[in-house]
Amino acid sequence: MKLTSIGADISGNDVSCSKRLINGIEKDIPSLIDMGAEKAALTNITGDDVVISAFVEDENLQSVNAGIVDILRRNAESLGDVDGISETPEGAGEGISYAEAKIRQDRYPDGIILAFDTYGGEPFVKKVAKSAMDAAKGMENVTDVGGGGMDGIRKIPGVGYVSDETDDPVVVATIEDIESVGIVAGAMVGAALGNKNVYMVKRGTPSYVIPGSVIVSVSAYMNGNVMDLAVPLSSRMRILG
DSSP: OEEEEEEEEOOOOSOOOOOOHHHHHHHHHTTHHHHHHHHEEEEEETEEEEEEEEEEEEGHHHHHHHHHHHHHHHHHOGGGGGGGSSSSSOOOOOEEEEEEOOOOOTOOEEEEEEEEEEEOOOHHHHHHHHHHHHHHHTTTTEEEEEEEOSOEEHHHHEEEEOTTTTTOEEEEEEESSSSGHHHHHHHHHHHTTTTTEEEEOTTOOOOOOOOOOOOEEEEEEEEEEEEEEEHHHHHTOOOOO
16 A cells, blocks of 8 residues: 655645635545545645555555546646646656655554745755655654656656646655654654745645745544644644743
8 A cells, every 4th residue: 555645736826725726626536436546545745745645455556546647637727737747758848746655564653744845946956855755764663755856857657748847845754652652753854944935834824924934734544534734743842931
């Protein structure tokens, strides 16, 4: 089984996602269950980017990925990132962001999803995403880590090819023990925030930041339930005194 997450900028503006867009996506998500997803949800809303995630058996990965892209395309206010998908490597453009990670078969499907958004395509976002991934790798009770900034053309199973020009990467980590969710998420967010001009935001927050900045949302996706970890993590990170 895998956790798959696909992110895209399909908003009609550059800073936020409308209620119409969000409601349309959430209305269509149950169709992914019919395509073979075990669970599926709109996990992250970050500035003008959305991320749809699903727990899926390996043999259904391609059909579920294709279904996610269809939902994004049907609800798009602006095709934006969806237009960057190509059937051939030569035609790949700035497209959707993709992350997948393995899940151990004897565990509940639990994962952490970080989604990044920039206003002006700030290139250092790839370094920020890599920092979050590196923080999770090798940690206790982490099964797998995936996503992040890409180097070169990438083939997304069931979808097609996209270039490495995306400025809104997605990072996922799959977790084997529920008590480790906060530990791993805290490490990933802390690593991301250690970079310059990076700010954690609540799910659905517009990207009202000074250009030259990166925002990041963090969701726990546990057995199909989505939890926004921004508020509890920000509370835990405060200095007491």
